[in-house]
Amino acid sequence: MQLEGIRVVDLSRILSGPFCSMFLADMGAEVVKIEDVGEGDPIRRQGELRNGFSLYFASYNRNKRSLTLNLRHPDGMAALRKLIATADVVLNNFRPGVMDRMGLARAELERLRPGIVSCHISGFGLDGPYRDRPAFDFIAQAMSGFMSVNGAEGEPPMRAAPPVTDLVAGAYAAMGVCAALVRRARTGLGEEVAASLTDGMVSMLSFLATNYFATGELPVRTGNDHALVAPYGLFEASDGEVAIAPSNDQVYYKLLDALELSELRAHPDFLTNRDRFARRAAINARINARTRERPIAHWLEVLNAAGVPCGRVLDVRQVFEDPQVRHQQMRITIDHPRYGPLDVLGFPIKFSDDPCRVHRLPPDLGADTDALLAELGYTPEAIAGLRSARAA
Amino acid sequence: MQLEGIRVVDLSRILSGPFCSMFLADMGAEVVKIEDVGEGDPIRRQGELRNGFSLYFASYNRNKRSLTLNLRHPDGMAALRKLIATADVVLNNFRPGVMDRMGLARAELERLRPGIVSCHISGFGLDGPYRDRPAFDFIAQAMSGFMSVNGAEGEPPMRAAPPVTDLVAGAYAAMGVCAALVRRARTGLGEEVAASLTDGMVSMLSFLATNYFATGELPVRTGNDHALVAPYGLFEASDGEVAIAPSNDQVYYKLLDALELSELRAHPDFLTNRDRFARRAAINARINARTRERPIAHWLEVLNAAGVPCGRVLDVRQVFEDPQVRHQQMRITIDHPRYGPLDVLGFPIKFSDDPCRVHRLPPDLGADTDALLAELGYTPEAIAGLRSARAA
Numbered sequence: 001m002q003l004e005g006i007r008v009v010d011l012s013r014i015l016s017g018p019f020c021s022m023f024l025a026d027m028g029a030e031v032v033k034i035e036d037v038g039e040g041d042p043i044r045r046q047g048e049l050r051n052g053f054s055l056y057f058a059s060y061n062r063n064k065r066s067l068t069l070n071l072r073h074p075d076g077m078a079a080l081r082k083l084i085a086t087a088d089v090v091l092n093n094f095r096p097g098v099m100d101r102m103g104l105a106r107a108e109l110e111r112l113r114p115g116i117v118s119c120h121i122s123g124f125g126l127d128g129p130y131r132d133r134p135a136f137d138f139i140a141q142a143m144s145g146f147m148s149v150n151g152a153e154g155e156p157p158m159r160a161a162p163p164v165t166d167l168v169a170g171a172y173a174a175m176g177v178c179a180a181l182v183r184r185a186r187t188g189l190g191e192e193v194a195a196s197l198t199d200g201m202v203s204m205l206s207f208l209a210t211n212y213f214a215t216g217e218l219p220v221r222t223g224n225d226h227a228l229v230a231p232y233g234l235f236e237a238s239d240g241e242v243a244i245a246p247s248n249d250q251v252y253y254k255l256l257d258a259l260e261l262s263e264l265r266a267h268p269d270f271l272t273n274r275d276r277f278a279r280r281a282a283i284n285a286r287i288n289a290r291t292r293e294r295p296i297a298h299w300l301e302v303l304n305a306a307g308v309p310c311g312r313v314l315d316v317r318q319v320f321e322d323p324q325v326r327h328q329q330m331r332i333t334i335d336h337p338r339y340g341p342l343d344v345l346g347f348p349i350k351f352s353d354d355p356c357r358v359h360r361l362p363p364d365l366g367a368d369t370d371a372l373l374a375e376l377g378y379t380p381e382a383i384a385g386l387r388s389a390r391a392a
Numbered sequence: 393m394q395l396e397g398i399r400v401v402d403l404s405r406i407l408s409g410p411f412c413s414m415f416l417a418d419m420g421a422e423v424v425k426i427e428d429v430g431e432g433d434p435i436r437r438q439g440e441l442r443n444g445f446s447l448y449f450a451s452y453n454r455n456k457r458s459l460t461l462n463l464r465h466p467d468g469m470a471a472l473r474k475l476i477a478t479a480d481v482v483l484n485n486f487r488p489g490v491m492d493r494m495g496l497a498r499a500e501l502e503r504l505r506p507g508i509v510s511c512h513i514s515g516f517g518l519d520g521p522y523r524d525r526p527a528f529d530f531i532a533q534a535m536s537g538f539m540s541v542n543g544a545e546g547e548p549p550m551r552a553a554p555p556v557t558d559l560v561a562g563a564y565a566a567m568g569v570c571a572a573l574v575r576r577a578r579t580g581l582g583e584e585v586a587a588s589l590t591d592g593m594v595s596m597l598s599f600l601a602t603n604y605f606a607t608g609e610l611p612v613r614t615g616n617d618h619a620l621v622a623p624y625g626l627f628e629a630s631d632g633e634v635a636i637a638p639s640n641d642q643v644y645y646k647l648l649d650a651l652e653l654s655e656l657r658a659h660p661d662f663l664t665n666r667d668r669f670a671r672r673a674a675i676n677a678r679i680n681a682r683t684r685e686r687p688i689a690h691w692l693e694v695l696n697a698a699g700v701p702c703g704r705v706l707d708v709r710q711v712f713e714d715p716q717v718r719h720q721q722m723r724i725t726i727d728h729p730r731y732g733p734l735d736v737l738g739f740p741i742k743f744s745d746d747p748c749r750v751h752r753l754p755p756d757l758g759a760d761t762d763a764l765l766a767e768l769g770y771t772p773e774a775i776a777g778l779r780s781a782r783a784a
Contacts, residue, residue, distance in 0.1 A: 003574060004575070006574070023567060046599070047602055050606045054602075055605050123701075125720045129719065134643075136701035137637075138624065138637040138701070139702060142705045143706050146554070148707040149552075149554065150542070150550075151550070152544075152547070156616070159616050160541075160542050160552060161541040162597055163598055172563065173741075175741060178567055178570035179395060179419045182394055182570055182573045183746065186577070189746075191745050192743065195741055196740075198720075204559050206448075206559065207555075208554055208708060209723075209737055210447035210451045210735070211439055212709065213712075214442045214735075216709075218708055221553070223551075224549075224551050227553065233530075304526070309525075309527055311532075313539050314534065316604045317610055319535070319540075319597075320605075323520070323522075324517065324521055325591075328590075346595075348587060349571075349586075349587055350517070351568065351572065351586075353584065
């Protein structure tokens with residue numbers, strides 16, 4: 001697999017860090033998830049259970065090993081340092097500065113393992129005036145500007161329901177780790193990688209940011225209407241709504257032809273996107289009058305055949321029943337010998353030759369503690385000693 | 393830099409592909425952007441202009457070289473094949489099958505350059521029943537289920553304004569390319585990587601998907617209210633709203649103490665999250681009654697000091713005036729000798745030792761054509777011949 005032979009020591013918890021290490025694990029890295037003795041990652045107790053096991057935890061922690069260590073105990077910390085000395089990557093999503101206070105500053109990590117890649121995920125970044133603030137997805141959605149552009153015209157700013165800022169930061173961190181490993185393969189050098197919930201989401205403002213840079217004008221919330229393009233949006237079929245998104249004049253002409261409204265091509269009110277945008281209600285009314293005559297399935301067939309981007313608005317059940325999403329295996333089932341089938345999200349990055357796969361079950365808390373400590377040279381007696389001291 | 397010495401031949405256009413290759417270029421790869429003779433990437437004509445130059449184009453195409461080739465002309469195609477024979481990565485966001493029809497199927501790429509990494513970004517994936525459908529961000533937002541969970545309770549499904557599906561697919565593709573390069577460094581083997589707008593966004597459904605897998609119950613739109621946690625959301629200060637997100641009981645207690653509402657800790661109506669969730673209006677009313685007494689700035693200071701995640705809802709102007717976003721340099725200015733200052737989005741992945749930076753200006757159309765063709769061994773006369781045939 002892509003990251004075979006790479007060992008990741010993962011000190012992160014909840015979502016942004018585990019999402020990052022999920023990608024590394026799915027691509028073949030050996031991810032050792034460090035968890036508190038007794039309690040473990042709080043995400044084990046979040047989300048709905050299937051057969052007593054959280055599918056939220058299972059989705060983000062498949063393919064990982066679990067090692068419980070008490071990092072407030074010197075013997076737990078000593079075991080962690082031994083493990084780091086065998087690792088290629090160390091990941092954390094503590095608040096900035098915590099790694100330093102734990103005695104795991106960059107220089108010390110480099111001393112333990114020359115060439116190690118250290119990755120930090122935080123709310124606002126490793127330095128700057130907000131570095132010590134607590135963060136959370138909702139706060140980063142608010143402070144990144146994302147909420148200010150999400151929502152309907154005339155309605156309040158709106159958060160997205162998925163924890164997008166955690167997810168984007170986690171994906172960026174995984175990309176940065178992989179890139180640092182490319183550099184290490186070439187130079188032997190280690191690196192420090194950082195991603196933050198807020199920076200990640202700011203980077204997703206896209207043309208809403210660059211248009212503001214160019215004009216100084218603030219974007220407004222436009223709901224399902226595109227801020228620049230018309231027609232575009234949800235249109236009324238006889239049995240529901242259909243999403244239609246012609247991206248330019250050529251596709252707009254294809255849309256008109258497919259709707260048998262070709263006479264509108266030359267209509268003086270609708271010649272250019274600018275004209276149509278200024279008369280959005282009028283052009284939408286013409287289109288709705290036609291689309292209302294037939295069902296969604298008809299329009300999907302006709303419009304796709306004509307090369308006009310279109311689709312249904314699927315709810316979560318319909319998504320996972322959709323033949324394309326099923327073909328792409330975006331819901332996969334892990335057969336667990338004790339918990340039975342555990343359904344999790346599939347792999348969004350596809351490799352033809354050496355694909356992502358489930359090579360380890362989502363671990364019980366501390367499932368790999370004994371094996372990992374033995375690999376580090378601890379005798380059975382020493383392991384028993386760590387356990388009786390509640391250090392592991 | 394991370395990807396120094398890596399050459400990427402980038403056949404992609406508009407957004408998802410150029411966003412992917414932006415990361416590769418920002419991290420030091422030499423990205424050669426292949427553009428149509430005459431017109432170039434349509435994104436050059438999209439978005440608002442600064443000094444005649446699209447900042448939307450500039451943001452996603454900094455650090456790249458531009459080579460114009462007419463791929464319908466055999467001499468243009470021959471030049472592309474010579475270039476691919478020098479490359480490490482080939483990227484496209486054509487519809488699936490187009491590369492094959494161009495004579496650039498995987499086996500041929502591998503013949504031209506053993507060990508090459510080929511990356512595809514598409515709307516729905518490289519195979520499956522929808523592989524030939526045209527795609528667009530809005531359609532992928534609709535068909536991924538994202539729209540079904542974005543929006544307010546009782547209101548219609550809502551798209552997010554930024555083109556999130558293009559951006560997520562582009563970021564995943566860049567991660568996949570970097571991981572494939574790690575494998576190539578170890579094994580010498582090439583790989584084929586694919587990401588899609590729809591799969592990428594499905595992977596972001598997070599607990600909304602896994603909770604559905606566990607229970608079979610559909611998630612509902614809840615606007616700014618969390619589907620599982622209360623109190624959580626926007627609260628009223630004397631001069632506007634403040635976002636507050638206590639993630640668990642401990643942080644909820646910190647919130648009560650910071651608000652001088654510690655007596656509510658033992659209130660029988662609000663003992664557990666389940667109690668508070670069932671009485672969201674009541675607990676929110678208690679909190680609002682207190683937060684309304686003082687301005688936002690007061691609460692940000694008090695709550696952050698207490699360790700309660702909180703923040704302002706910033707509009708796009710406020711985001712880029714924010715001291716933390718400025719500290720993280722999420723808006724950077726490229727001084728262009730002819731267009732003057734071009735403002736673009738900064739780098740969301742931070743490397744301590746070898747950071748991303750602007751090492752090339754966003755290119756004029758075909759700015760590097762002569763230099764690249766000369767590097768490939770074309771004489772000045774041969775280059776003139778290609779140009780006069782409109783092949784380059």
